[in-house]
Amino acid sequence: MVGMEHAWLLPTLPFGAFVVLLLLGPYLPRRGDWLAIGAVAASFVLFAFMLADLLGALDEGHFEGVSSGIDWLRFGTFHVTLGFLFDQLAAVMLAVVTFVGTLIFIYSTGYMKGDPRYGWFFAAMSLFVASMVTLVLADNLLLLYAAWEGVGFCSYLLIGFWHERRSAAEAAKKAFITTRIGDVGFLIGIVLLWREAGTFNIREIFEFAEAGGYSREYLTLAVLLLFAGAVGKSAQFPLHVWLPDAMEGPTPVSALIHAATMVVAGVYMVARTMPLFDLADPIALNVVTSLALVTILMSATMGLVATDIKRVVAYSTLNSLGLMMVALGSRDVTAAMFYLFVHGFFKALLFMAAGNVIHGTDRQEVTQLGGLAAKMPQTAAAFGVGALSMAALIPFSGFWAKDAILHGVSTHQNALVTALVAFSAFLSAVYMGRLYILTFTGRPRDHHAYEHAHEAPPNMLLPVLVLAAISVVAGFWTFDAVGEALGFPGSIGKFVFFEEPEELKFPSAIAVASIVSVVVGLAVAGWAWWGEARPARVLGERFRPIYQLLWHKYYVDEAYQWVIDRIVLALGRVIAWFDRVVVNDTGVDGTAGLAFFTGFELKFLQTGRLPNYALAIAAGALIAAAVLLAVRV
Amino acid sequence: MEWAVFATIAVPVGTCLLLMLIPYRHDEQVRYLPVPKLGPLPDRLPLSGRYLVRYLCLLSGTALFALSLAIFVAYQFEDGGYRYDLRLDWLRDVAFLGDRGISFHLAVDGITAPLILLTGIVIFTGVFISWNIDYRNKDYFVLLFLLVSGVYGVFASLDLFWFFFWYEVAVLPMYFLIAIWGASTNFGNFVRTKEYGALKLVLYLVAGSVLIFIGIFATFVEAGLGTFDLPALQAVAYDETFQKIFFPFFMLGFGVLAGLWPFHTWSPDGHVAAPTAVSMLHAGVLMKLGAFGILRVGMALMPEGAHFWAPVMMTLGVTGALYGAVSALAQTDLKYMVGYSSVSHMGYVIMGLASMHEIGINGAVLQMFAHGVMTALMFTNVGALYDQAHVRDMTIFGGLAQRMPRHAAYWAAAGLSSLGLPGLAGFVAELLIFVGVFRAGYPWAGALGILAAAITATYILRMLARAYFGPFNERWNFLKEMRPGEQFGGAVLVFFLAFAGMWPFPFLERIAASVKNLPGISQ
Numbered sequence A: 001m002v003g004m005e006h007a008w009l010l011p012t013l014p015f016g017a018f019v020v021l022l023l024l025g026p027y028l029p030r031r032g033d034w035l036a037i038g039a040v041a042a043s044f045v046l047f048a049f050m051l052a053d054l055l056g057a058l059d060e061g062h063f064e065g066v067s068s069g070i071d072w073l074r075f076g077t078f079h080v081t082l083g084f085l086f087d088q089l090a091a092v093m094l095a096v097v098t099f100v101g102t103l104i105f106i107y108s109t110g111y112m113k114g115d116p117r118y119g120w121f122f123a124a125m126s127l128f129v130a131s132m133v134t135l136v137l138a139d140n141l142l143l144l145y146a147a148w149e150g151v152g153f154c155s156y157l158l159i160g161f162w163h164e165r166r167s168a169a170e171a172a173k174k175a176f177i178t179t180r181i182g183d184v185g186f187l188i189g190i191v192l193l194w195r196e197a198g199t200f201n202i203r204e205i206f207e208f209a210e211a212g213g214y215s216r217e218y219l220t221l222a223v224l225l226l227f228a229g230a231v232g233k234s235a236q237f238p239l240h241v242w243l244p245d246a247m248e249g250p251t252p253v254s255a256l257i258h259a260a261t262m263v264v265a266g267v268y269m270v271a272r273t274m275p276l277f278d279l280a281d282p283i284a285l286n287v288v289t290s291l292a293l294v295t296i297l298m299s300a301t302m303g304l305v306a307t308d309i310k311r312v313v314a315y316s317t318l319n320s321l322g323l324m325m326v327a328l329g330s331r332d333v334t335a336a337m338f339y340l341f342v343h344g345f346f347k348a349l350l351f352m353a354a355g356n357v358i359h360g361t362d363r364q365e366v367t368q369l370g371g372l373a374a375k376m377p378q379t380a381a382a383f384g385v386g387a388l389s390m391a392a393l394i395p396f397s398g399f400w401a402k403d404a405i406l407h408g409v410s411t412h413q414n415a416l417v418t419a420l421v422a423f424s425a426f427l428s429a430v431y432m433g434r435l436y437i438l439t440f441t442g443r444p445r446d447h448h449a450y451e452h453a454h455e456a457p458p459n460m461l462l463p464v465l466v467l468a469a470i471s472v473v474a475g476f477w478t479f480d481a482v483g484e485a486l487g488f489p490g491s492i493g494k495f496v497f498f499e500e501p502e503e504l505k506f507p508s509a510i511a512v513a514s515i516v517s518v519v520v521g522l523a524v525a526g527w528a529w530w531g532e533a534r535p536a537r538v539l540g541e542r543f544r545p546i547y548q549l550l551w552h553k554y555y556v557d558e559a560y561q562w563v564i565d566r567i568v569l570a571l572g573r574v575i576a577w578f579d580r581v582v583v584n585d586t587g588v589d590g591t592a593g594l595a596f597f598t599g600f601e602l603k604f605l606q607t608g609r610l611p612n613y614a615l616a617i618a619a620g621a622l623i624a625a626a627v628l629l630a631v632r633v
Numbered sequence B: 001m002e003w004a005v006f007a008t009i010a011v012p013v014g015t016c017l018l019l020m021l022i023p024y025r026h027d028e029q030v031r032y033l034p035v036p037k038l039g040p041l042p043d044r045l046p047l048s049g050r051y052l053v054r055y056l057c058l059l060s061g062t063a064l065f066a067l068s069l070a071i072f073v074a075y076q077f078e079d080g081g082y083r084y085d086l087r088l089d090w091l092r093d094v095a096f097l098g099d100r101g102i103s104f105h106l107a108v109d110g111i112t113a114p115l116i117l118l119t120g121i122v123i124f125t126g127v128f129i130s131w132n133i134d135y136r137n138k139d140y141f142v143l144l145f146l147l148v149s150g151v152y153g154v155f156a157s158l159d160l161f162w163f164f165f166w167y168e169v170a171v172l173p174m175y176f177l178i179a180i181w182g183a184s185t186n187f188g189n190f191v192r193t194k195e196y197g198a199l200k201l202v203l204y205l206v207a208g209s210v211l212i213f214i215g216i217f218a219t220f221v222e223a224g225l226g227t228f229d230l231p232a233l234q235a236v237a238y239d240e241t242f243q244k245i246f247f248p249f250f251m252l253g254f255g256v257l258a259g260l261w262p263f264h265t266w267s268p269d270g271h272v273a274a275p276t277a278v279s280m281l282h283a284g285v286l287m288k289l290g291a292f293g294i295l296r297v298g299m300a301l302m303p304e305g306a307h308f309w310a311p312v313m314m315t316l317g318v319t320g321a322l323y324g325a326v327s328a329l330a331q332t333d334l335k336y337m338v339g340y341s342s343v344s345h346m347g348y349v350i351m352g353l354a355s356m357h358e359i360g361i362n363g364a365v366l367q368m369f370a371h372g373v374m375t376a377l378m379f380t381n382v383g384a385l386y387d388q389a390h391v392r393d394m395t396i397f398g399g400l401a402q403r404m405p406r407h408a409a410y411w412a413a414a415g416l417s418s419l420g421l422p423g424l425a426g427f428v429a430e431l432l433i434f435v436g437v438f439r440a441g442y443p444w445a446g447a448l449g450i451l452a453a454a455i456t457a458t459y460i461l462r463m464l465a466r467a468y469f470g471p472f473n474e475r476w477n478f479l480k481e482m483r484p485g486e487q488f489g490g491a492v493l494v495f496f497l498a499f500a501g502m503w504p505f506p507f508l509e510r511i512a513a514s515v516k517n518l519p520g521i522s523q
Helices: A009-029 A029-057 A088-111 A118-137 A141-159 A166-199 A202-210 A216-233 A243-249 A249-258 A264-270 A274-279 A283-305 A309-329 A333-361 A375-390 A399-413 A415-440 A447-452 A458-478 A480-485 A508-529 A534-542 A544-551 A554-607 A610-632 B003-022 B049-074 B111-131 B137-156 B161-170 B173-181 B193-222 B230-234 B240-257 B266-273 B277-301 B301-328 B336-353 B356-387 B405-418 B425-439 B443-468 B484-502 B505-515
Strands: A064-075 A078-088 B032-034 B044-047 B081-090 B101-108
Touching: A009 A029, A009 B111, A029 A088, A029 A118, A064 B101, A064 B266, A078 A088, A078 A118, A078 A141, A078 A283, A078 B356, A088 A118, A088 A264, A088 A333, A088 A458, A088 B049, A088 B301, A088 B405, A118 A141, A118 A249, A118 A264, A141 A166, A141 A202, A141 A243, A141 A249, A141 A264, A141 B425, A141 B505, A166 A202, A166 B425, A166 B443, A202 A274, A216 A264, A216 A283, A243 A249, A243 A309, A249 A264, A249 A309, A249 B240, A249 B425, A264 A274, A264 A283, A264 A309, A264 A333, A264 A480, A264 A554, A264 B336, A274 A283, A274 B425, A283 A309, A309 A399, A309 A415, A309 B081, A333 A375, A333 A399, A333 A447, A333 A458, A333 A554, A333 B101, A375 A399, A375 A415, A375 A508, A375 B044, A399 A415, A399 A458, A399 A508, A415 A508, A458 A480, A458 B443, A544 A554, A554 B193, A554 B301, A554 B443, B003 B049, B003 B081, B003 B101, B003 B111, B003 B137, B003 B230, B032 B137, B049 B111, B049 B405, B081 B193, B101 B137, B101 B161, B111 B137, B111 B277, B111 B484, B111 B505, B137 B161, B137 B277, B137 B484, B161 B193, B161 B230, B161 B277, B173 B193, B173 B266, B173 B277, B193 B230, B193 B266, B193 B277, B240 B277, B240 B301, B240 B336, B266 B277, B266 B336, B277 B336, B277 B356, B301 B336, B301 B443, B336 B356, B336 B425, B336 B443, B356 B484, B356 B505, B405 B425, B425 B443, B425 B484
Parallel strands: none
Antiparallel strands: A064 A078, B032 B044, B081 B101
């Protein structure tokens, strides 16, 4: 029977596919895409068996997760055992990675058809899945960090997949370097945790921390540094700038990496290390909440004016990531993971549906789209489901998850935080409504694109429809009855939780407020953009400075560019100048010059005249005699 | 195995002598020898003096690689002691020498085993890279192999006299290699001739040698044993004041060759001026001789002195790591960028040594290996491009990955190892150094070192984005993919980078066994 002890096979299958595709890709039929799809689908099947095994173990009573490992390094006092830990938290994340991954691989056979680097695309995607699965399963921070960098590297490769485009090459570089800045903190945090505990194993670190091994300040510093890694990877303010640019990658990449899996790795990591955040000073979780709130509000407002269909969806991803982080800031692991779970489906759905639009029309600016519902009915319907899920309208899955977050926030945070989160729900309804209206309704704005628009082929449509169906129903896991029917101990709150199993409650006040704000938001979107979109234009003219501010993304990119050009590169040039002029030309060549000069001057002592030498000898003898006398006395 | 160690020195010396016997005229005719067709290999073998030189070097390089690999694999000892001991008396019982005197004493331990392997890898690939050198290639290879014999000699010698001798043998051929086969740099407002680079490099290293020479003699006199034998000298407990005074002689003397800041400026200038294979050997192996000297002679003889000076060394190491990375950020010349990145990465090695902590020193030795392989790959790449384009300014290229995809892939592999991507050798080494530095009580230094790794990512990715990605610049449409020989050399280097990155245990098991025997190391 295949069970949890076979966890190592999960990353091995896609990694094997990567190696085979890399070496033999060009010689395989269809460039080996079937092999990549087979490997990731097999991972999903294997995951299903592991989940069944896990549920069986849960039924029998206490279950702490299965961990197994191999000695990777062992010398002196330095032991590293790399192992896999399969527990509920990992299971939720793996469900998204392997299932959505399989659908996106199938989708890619249509979207990437005819690309000259078709085989390389599948190789890199397989490597990504292998790294991502490793990240989820890692039982120690070192392996987690390695996989963390691995997914970042795959993201670099895939954002820059069409590297002939200058913008794609720049976006890839920006993504890698920006996340790397967060990773500086992450690695320092990991080493700080190791320094006291002497182990990288996550559970041993928890035990050490619970026994009071770290002082409170030390632990607070360490978890804040860990969080810096999450800020980079999960694109929280102030390191969020890379995610919108990452849309330069092919759409399946955006769907898999920059929506469903990699960008939520930061959320996952914080959820995984929640016991440490909990033991640290409350400042740590307050920092998480604050940055997340800034991210939510910035991204939701930027989503109101962006015109690139993928970028709007990317802003909605930033918005969702902020929501998950706010939930974690409120210590509500269940709500965060619930949102992560449903978000994986509906956000991948949104990207793939947007990909169908791009594929069908060759346009991705909403200013050139419009009226596509007639040409692409199924895609339009699926996009609508995704948009309503994102906007969190009852009964779509986003509603239940966002409600869980609102509930968690309202019980742990003050009223202002709750109000801001609720306001962002209104905003997300507005911009998702806007995006749908501008893309699929009204009159086509680019007739050439409209004439040639066509519904996507089956291999691109089927995954989208499957995800649409799941996006409708996934949220029902909030009910005990649904969870039990599927074999879980009950609702998601009884499966994934921090400390105690949670009953998911829906206080009617919150639910009503949430439904009202979404409906109002959709109504506002309809009022502003339906048809000729005159109210929107009038508002844009009226509040021109605000529009400009949002259009320029709060000038954050410009500010960073200024810092890079005027400070970082200038510092580089100053140091290079210092090295060349001060150290080399003055210090090094100066020494050489001094030696030359001394020799040049001293040679004049060699006059070749006997009296000069005689005088020198006499003077020297006198001085020597005087010194000797002085010393004797 | 004793004779295998001896052979690592004897083979290159013998190659030099044999090469000199090959008749060689500048106007010689090439004749062809038909051979059976084997796969993609050509079906006729060119024959002339020039080609005989190449065949002999290929044979010798392969033999050295095999010998080095055999020594590395065979060295598996838990106690980490000196093995394959070969001691031939050379001078004794004369004048100031006692009954041990000066002997030709060779041995290998866990620290030298990976470094010997590194030397084998670099010379083996270096022969492939140098294959197309046409101008006086016999003289070139004679000097190259002489240099290699010196490198092996330093790694294997257990007698300070011979240690110093081989150290000089490794350094001096550099002068001719750079001054004759090198390339001058001229950016208009910035001119560095190859003669300048060669002279500066040699003067600098000789100045370092003077300090080392003084240090060796001071030790010899202080010990009073009448011998230069290293194990015998290590057994002596030196006076603490003596150690504090004389450790800096080794630290700075060897430090010059290790690119210790602020004595590093010879290194970028020298690397840039040198021909490709010489840069590979130089940055890949020679700079390691400096760090190895600090460890084997300085720290092993004078642990208390090292302990006293460790904070200074740590500061210089961190400064070098950051300063090199930031300087590399400002370079537009590919080779200067690699040159400054070597300064930065050798800064990590110095940090690891200065931690005086078991984990940090393990990391430092592994970093010597990792950086050696990585930087050899980087210089291979620069050379492959420069040989065709005759410029190295990254700003005037663009989209080269479309024209030379494998070349770009090799660059990416080297660059990713240097920025510490997990799965490649650089990550493991840097991680151990950071961990050791943090444990040893220099968290600020560890944090700055991690920051330097992020800056490394910036300059590497900036270079890749500028020169290799983006729209293709039609001006370069005459460029071709790397030669098969260069590709093979690159593949060997990438293999070792990935192997040591994913499974570093074979390296660290050997290194750690010997590091734990070092005196004055904290756990």
